Amino acid sequence: MVITVGLIGNPNVGKTSLFNKLVGARQYVANWPGVTVTRVEGATSYKEQTLHFIDLPGLYTLSATSLDEKVTRDFLLYSPPNVTIVVIDSMSPEQGMYLLLETLELNLNVIAVFNAIDEAKKNSIKFDKSSLESYLRVPIVLTSAHTGEGITELMETILATFRKPNRPKLLDYGPEIESKVAEFEQYFEDKYNKRFLSLKLVEGDKFAMELLKKDVEPTSVLPSNMSDLAIKIAKRRYEYVMNVLNRAMSKSESAITSMEAIDHVFTHKYIGIPIFFALMYLAFNFTFKASEPLVGLIEVGFQKLTDLIGSNSIFTSLISQGIINGVGSVISFIPSIFALFFALGIMEESGYLPRIAFLMDRAMYSLKLTGRSFMTLLLGFGCNVSSVMAARGLTDERERVTTILVSPFVSCSARIPVYLMIIGIAFPNHRAEAFFVMYLLSIALTALSARIINKIVMKGESIPLVMELPRYRFPSLSNVATYMWNRGKHFLQKAGTIILVASVIVWVLIYFPDPTNIENSFAAMIGKGLQFIFAPLGFQWQTVSALIFGSVAKEIIVSSFAQFYGGVGNIVLDPVTASALMVFILGYIPCFATLAAIKSETNSLKYPIISVVYSLSISYILAFLVSIIGRVIV
Amino acid sequence: MKLSEAPIGAQVEVLHIEESDITPRLRGIGVLPGIKIEVLKSAPMGDPRMYRVFNKVISLRSSEAELIEVQTSEDSPLPLTFVSPGKYRVEHIECGRIAWMNLSRLGIIEGAIVQLLDDRRVKTANGVYDVGFGKLRKIYVIPCKQECNHEIKNA
Numbered sequence: 012m013v014i015t016v017g018l019i020g021n022p023n024v025g026k027t028s029l030f031n032k033l034v035g036a037r038q039y040v041a042n043w044p045g046v047t048v049t050r051v052e053g054a055t056s057y058k059e060q061t062l063h064f065i066d067l068p069g070l071y072t073l074s075a076t077s078l079d080e081k082v083t084r085d086f087l088l089y090s091p092p093n094v095t096i097v098v099i100d101s102m103s104p105e106q107g108m109y110l111l112l113e114t115l116e117l118n119l120n121v122i123a124v125f126n127a128i129d130e131a132k133k134n135s136i137k138f139d140k141s142s143l144e145s146y147l148r149v150p151i152v153l154t155s156a157h158t159g160e161g162i163t164e165l166m167e168t169i170l171a172t173f174r175k176p177n178r179p180k181l182l183d184y185g186p187e188i189e190s191k192v193a194e195f196e197q198y199f200e201d202k203y204n205k206r207f208l209s210l211k212l213v214e215g216d217k218f219a220m221e222l223l224k225k226d227v228e229p230t231s232v233l234p235s236n237m238s239d240l241a242i243k244i245a246k247r248r249y250e251y252v253m254n255v256l257n258r259a260m261s262k263s264e265s266a267i268t269s270m271e272a273i274d275h276v277f278t279h280k281y282i283g284i285p286i287f288f289a290l291m292y293l294a295f296n297f298t299f300k301a302s303e304p305l306v307g308l309i310e311v312g313f314q315k316l317t318d319l320i321g322s323n324s325i326f327t328s329l330i331s332q333g334i335i336n337g338v339g340s341v342i343s344f345i346p347s348i349f350a351l352f353f354a355l356g357i358m359e360e361s362g363y364l365p366r367i368a369f370l371m372d373r374a375m376y377s378l379k380l381t382g383r384s385f386m387t388l389l390l391g392f393g394c395n396v397s398s399v400m401a402a403r404g405l406t407d408e409r410e411r412v413t414t415i416l417v418s419p420f421v422s423c424s425a426r427i428p429v430y431l432m433i434i435g436i437a438f439p440n441h442r443a444e445a446f447f448v449m450y451l452l453s454i455a456l457t458a459l460s461a462r463i464i465n466k467i468v469m470k471g472e473s474i475p476l477v478m479e480l481p482r483y484r485f486p487s488l489s490n491v492a493t494y495m496w497n498r499g500k501h502f503l504q505k506a507g508t509i510i511l512v513a514s515v516i517v518w519v520l521i522y523f524p525d526p527t528n529i530e531n532s533f534a535a536m537i538g539k540g541l542q543f544i545f546a547p548l549g550f551q552w553q554t555v556s557a558l559i560f561g562s563v564a565k566e567i568i569v570s571s572f573a574q575f576y577g578g579v580g581n582i583v584l585d586p587v588t589a590s591a592l593m594v595f596i597l598g599y600i601p602c603f604a605t606l607a608a609i610k611s612e613t614n615s616l617k618y619p620i621i622s623v624v625y626s627l628s629i630s631y632i633l634a635f636l637v638s639i640i641g642r643v644i645v
Numbered sequence: 646m647k648l649s650e651a652p653i654g655a656q657v658e659v660l661h662i663e664e665s666d667i668t669p670r671l672r673g674i675g676v677l678p679g680i681k682i683e684v685l686k687s688a689p690m691g692d693p694r695m696y697r698v699f700n701k702v703i704s705l706r707s708s709e710a711e712l713i714e715v716q717t718s719e720d721s722p723l724p725l726t727f728v729s730p731g732k733y734r735v736e737h738i739e740c741g742r743i744a745w746m747n748l749s750r751l752g753i754i755e756g757a758i759v760q761l762l763d764d765r766r767v768k769t770a771n772g773v774y775d776v777g778f779g780k781l782r783k784i785y786v787i788p789c790k791q792e793c794n795h796e797i798k799n800a
């Protein structure tokens with residue numbers, strides 16, 4: 012017997028944290044609203060039953076507007092689970108209970124979970140469970156996904172609710188609304204939940220209008236005072252919620268916490284933004300400095316190993332050049348990538364990220380974007396695929412597509428090895444500075460692209476932004492470590508798969524047809540054949556070939572360079588060409604994974620093609636400018 | 646008054662909301678007639694601003710806050726620049742240490758009773774002063790009830 016259990020609730024209340032606790036998973040958790048954007052499933056067994064959990068994106072109301080919210084609504088409507096858990100934040104239960112009342116209209120088996128009870132206790136907020144149960148007529152469980160409190164009880168409650176279904180209808184909205192609801196039920200097919208949809212129709216929900224029977228014209232049936240009715244319904248729910256909480260919750264006067272004092276500085280009118288940039292500088296500096304000694308050590312280790320094996324036969328050459336030198340040159344930069352994820356993890360877990368969205372919102376006006384998309388793009392410093400996915404949380408379709416299209420210009424962590432390699436060769440004395448400049452350039456190029464895309468591809472108005480700012484949480488070391496490992500291990504996997512395969516292919520192209528002279532290799536032929544395109548930028552054939560191979564994944568540029576020159580240490584690049592090369596690499600083409608994400612998220616081939624064409628042209632132009640200006644100066 | 650015009654620090658009550666694309670979400674968060682909203686702070690250049698609805702903090706752009714009609718709650722502290730002449734009790738003063746010391750020397754201090762005169766000068770227990778718009782804006786007061794119906798006496 013399989014019991015399906017859906018987890019819904021407001022954004023950022025801890026649905027995924029609970030899911031992880033319940034099924035022992037390690038799904039992405041962070042302290043900002045809109046982390047989960049797709050349904051995630053996982054199973055566990057309890058008392059000989061299989062519990063199949065489905066974690067869903069958060070929402071405030073079932074009248075969904077953004078893509079991620081629609082995922083949740085469609086799930087509840089079209090594949091209702093056996094048991095539905097509505098997760099409510101104990102620190103701000105009102106909005107969660109509103110959603111609970113809305114969900115109860117769906118005629119499902121519902122359990123209400125008051126999560127983050129540990130934080131509530133610290134703030135002397137107390138709930139009287141039995142009176143909550145008697146007013147809401149659903150089972151109540153108080154949980155903490157951090158301490159594990161209430162998890163076993165929740166499992167028990169799921170089994171009990173499944174065995175003895177409870178489907179309470181709670182609210183009567185008064186004669187005016189109830190009569191409308193009854194009247195509207197005839198407009199929907201029998202296969203739907205009629206009461207729910209007609210109530211949504213009275214609320215003016217667009218989706219309910221779409222589901223009307225074919226021959227029903229929305230304009231002819233809908234009442235003229237619809238927005239009044241919608242407000243009456245919402246007020247009725249909130250009045251009920253406030254009444255219940257008056258009786259079932261006690262809290263003491265809240266004192267100003269140290270976190271509020273910190274927030275005063277972080278979101279300060281004048282110094283907030285300078286502090287943000289200072290923190291960014293610190294983060295990238297940390298990425299660079301914290302990992303430097305380890306990177307050097309690993310590099311030397313791999314170098315020793317290659318020397319030891321030698322490359323006299325075809326076999327030893329494959330091992331030492333193709334695999335150890337090719338893959339090792341990328342692996343040695345992995346500490347930097349982990350360091351960056353450590354810094355990003357602190358930013359995401361503490362609750363600072365949405366504050367940046369708040370600070371930067373005004374600056375995004377001119378790009379016809381919101382602070383929310385700024386925040387989404389910041390995630391791209393980790394991996395561009397994350398920001399393409401997270402764009403689902405953006406309500407406005409134009410903003411979502413623009414954000415997706417500019418995402419590749421945010422310098423993802425896969426580009427770190429490439430920059431570090433080139434910087435190490437061409438700017439040995441200004442490494443940290445050059446590294447930071449690349450990040451500034453990346454931000455500038457992203458902004459410029461948003462401007463251009465808004466002008467050419469999509470024309471639009473400025474859009475609304477309603478965003479919740481979650482309370483600060485002290486990021487625990489274990490949380491940040493889990494985050495770092497989750498994101499960073501992706502690179503280890505990549506090194507063992509795509510980078511390994513690509514390195515071997517590059518080795519083949521170098522080794523044949525003439526192992527004695529690389530100038531006669533296939534790789535050289537490819538590079539020389541296309542070199543004329545890059546001649547204005549001053550690129551050698553090695554660079555051209557590396558760029559072509561690197562279009563699959565940026566790290567392969569490093570691996571190819573290492574093989575062409577027989578080790579990173581032997582590469583020569585003058586500062587001007589190196590600068591042009593880095594600028595070109597910053598934008599030239601989104602990696603395959605990102606292109607695939609762009610295609611699936613926009614559901615069209617048009618956008619990935621636009622992305623490739625646009626990014627190739629803009630980075631060529633910029634790199635060309637850099638090489639001209641560079642040659643004038645030097 | 647529109648929510649976008651409500652002074653920072655004030656607590657307001659929603660009267661009416663103009664329908665737009667985001668009203669369903671606002672309703673879900675609890676922005677509804679009769680519900681109290683606290684104006685917390687503003688981002689650089691005055692827009693967007695943070696508001697507290699129940700215990701959730703949300704950020705709203707002025708273009709959206711404009712659609713929400715509000716009135717100040719009875720017990721909400723307001724800056725002295727926002728109130729009509731009359732007697733008030735000082736609730737809190739939002740400024741740095743030095744400005745606070747200067748104000749307290751004039752008798753403007755948390756808990757003190759002050760009177761705003763028709764010419765926008767302030768009468769305190771220490772005398773009558775012209776404190777200037779910039780500082781008036783930082784002094785949050787609530788209207789006096791019976792307890793201060795007597796004259797403010799000069800010390």
Ligand SMILES: Nc1nc2c(ncn2[C@@H]2O[C@H](COP(=O)(O)OP(=O)(O)OP(=O)(O)O)[C@@H](O)[C@H]2O)c(=O)[nH]1
Nearest residue numbers: 022023024025026027028045046047069127155156
């Ligand atoms: N103190 C405490 N923190 C919690 C608890 N549950 C979750 N959190 C924190 O709350 C934040 C949000 O948790 P998530 O599990 O990502 O929330 P979610 O509901 O899945 O959020 P979305 O996917 O964005 O809708 C994270 O920072 C968690 O560490 C809890 O029980 N106690």
Ligand SMILES: [Mg+2]
Nearest residue numbers: 026027046047
């Ligand atoms: Mg989640």
